[in-house]
Amino acid sequence: QVQLVESGGGLVQAGGSLRLSCAASGRTKSSYAMGWFRQAPGKEREFVAAISFSGGSQYYADSVKGRFTISRDNAENTVVLQMNSLKPEDTAVYYCAQARTTWATPQPYEYDFWGQGTQVTVSS
Numbered sequence: 001q002v003q004l005v006e007s008g009g010g011l012v013q014a015g016g017s018l019r020l021s022c023a024a025s026g027r028t029k030s031s032y033a034m035g036w037f038r039q040a041p042g043k044e045r046e047f048v049a050a051i052s053f054s055g056g057s058q059y060y061a062d063s064v065k066g067r068f069t070i071s072r073d074n075a076e077n078t079v080v081l082q083m084n085s086l087k088p089e090d091t092a093v094y095y096c097a098q099a100r101t102t103w104a105t106p107q108p109y110e111y112d113f114w115g116q117g118t119q120v121t122v123s124s
Contacts, residue, residue: 002026002113004096009118012086018120020081022096033099034072034079035111038092038120048094049081050104059104064090086122093117 008020020036035050049070050059058070069082079096097111105111 002098004098004113004115006094006096006115006118009094009120011121011123014086014088014122014124016086016122017082017084018086020083020094020096020118020120022079022081022115024077024079024098031102033101033104034070035097035099035105036070036079036081036094037097037108038090038094039117040089040092043092045095045108047106047108050099050106051079052104053102057104059106061106083120086120088122088124091120091122093119 003026005023012018031053033052036048037045038048039045047061048064049068051070051072055072067085072079095117096115098113099105099111101110
């Protein structure tokens with residue numbers, strides 16, 4: 001089993017920044033892609049960003065492209081989502097997930113393990 005724990009969420013004003021971290025433990029493998037998803041109240045979970053197993057390829061949702069950056073440190077088993085220029089519509093619970101693919105994928109069904117989530121609230 002793989003355990004994923006997110007941290008770094010909180011309350012920030014519009015235009016501000018937050019840095020989310022995801023720590024993986026258990027039977028982790030750096031040969032799998034990682035991703036971030038989010039779910040706002042009353043809405044379905046949506047893809048935010050993904051990174052390939054090597055870190056050399058990233059994939060972003062159009063809504064966050066140019067504002068968010070995903071990165072990973074395989075030696076430390078961590079994945080980071082740097083969020084800049086935050087907007088009220090970015091308010092959601094953010095989830096880290098480990099894929100069963102090596103490539104960065106936006107498809108939730110290709111992710112086997114999920115964290116519990118961290119709340120991000122952006123005030124206007």
